Amino acid sequence: MELLDFKEKIDLKQLEKVANCIKKGKLVVFPTETVYGIGTNAFDEMAVSNIFKAKGRPSDNPLIVHIANFKMLDELVTNVNEVEKKLMKAFWPGPLTIILPKKDVLPQNVTCGLDTVGIRMPNNDIALKLIKMANVPIAAPSANVSGKPSGTTIEDIYLELKDKVEYMIDSSITNIGVESTVVKIIDNEVVILRPGKISPDDIKKVGVNVKLHDHLFKNININDRVESPGMKHRHYAPSTKTILVDGVDNEKTCDKIFKLLDENKTKKIALLSYEENKKVFDNFDIEYLSLGKMGDLNVISQNIFTNLRKVDKLNVDFCIVQGVEKEGVGIAIMNRLTWACEYNVINV
Ligand code: TXA
Ligand code: MG
Secondary structure, three states, X not given: OEEEEOOOOOOHHHHHHHHHHHHOOOOEEEOOOOOOEEEEEOXXXXXXXXXXXXXXXXXXXXXEEEOOOHHHHHHHEOOOOHHHHHHHHHHOOOOEEEEEEEOOOOOHHHHOOOOEEEEEOXXXXXXXXXXXXXXXXXXXXXXXXXXXXXXXXXXXXXXXXXXOOOEEEEOOOOOOOOOOEEEEEEOOEEEEEEOOOOOHXXXXXXXXXXXXXXXXXXXXXXXXXXXXXXXXXOOOOOOOOEEEEEOOOHHHHHHHHHHHHHHOOOOOEEEEEOHHHHHHHOOOOXXXXXXXXXXXXXXXXXXXXXXXXXXXXOOOOEEEEXXXXXXXXXXXXXXXXXXXXXXXXXXX
């Protein structure tokens, strides 16, 4: 495995080598604006099957296919409707994955046998150049072992995936930090299957109807039929038992956390809360990790997965995370936190 440092600038010669690797069906870790992806040639069935192996990914959880232009889109899907066109115009390149009817050119394992495929055009220079140079669409899930928080820094991904890929491209922490918004258009309405940086309000502004899928904050049974298979698999979970304490009033929420800490003085606890709250918990002998400043949802989202990964290195008995407001990208953060704590939520 070769690690390429593109933090300062992109080395086009090196990128050409990575693109050739992709074309030949080798696996590569590359940045997008959301999280790192582990990608390969979407037309190569064997290569795609190696992605599932590398991640230990359940074989019923389809991959997203990344494109760099609309010519690639035409090769992959059919019957794009007006609502879908509006979304592409407004948000591509960007953190929006649209589920579309697929053509037969894609191997079955990319979509796990579904007749639809998730497509996105990432808004990241390295990713776009890589797709163009490889001249094939890139099938890529998030770069992490299945069930672990998605990788947003190479440091977090390195040990997990270094033996599984030919190249890793390091471009520092990814911008957004949570994965793309996944939508499917059902009866002319945009249904959000996975929330992300592009929020229901952003989508509404384009002049289309939008709703969050009812499954987003619910505990889903493994045998339930769901619109997006990724919803029912254990996701984003640190190994450490995690409790989410959520409330609109910061003071009351802190009181509740204070009580929990008081009741568990013999335990080793990690607390993920706002920067401003650090002093409130000064008297407790705990591991304090800052989510970011209150209301600074972009910083909180950028660091959320790397923070969850830090928790596992602290060797604590359990972790308490304070919830954030369910607004904008906050909806995505809360969705990931709900999964991280496996529905162990205390509402204040
Ligand atoms: O931001 C992102 O989307 C990142 C970067 C690398 O692009 N990728 C990513 O991929 O998060 P992954 O595989 O970790 O998540 C893909 C999600 C899963 O929840 C999957 O179930 C859903 O998209 N999905 C993919 N194809 C689908 C389809 N045909 N129908 C419904 N859901 C689909
Ligand atoms: Mg993932």
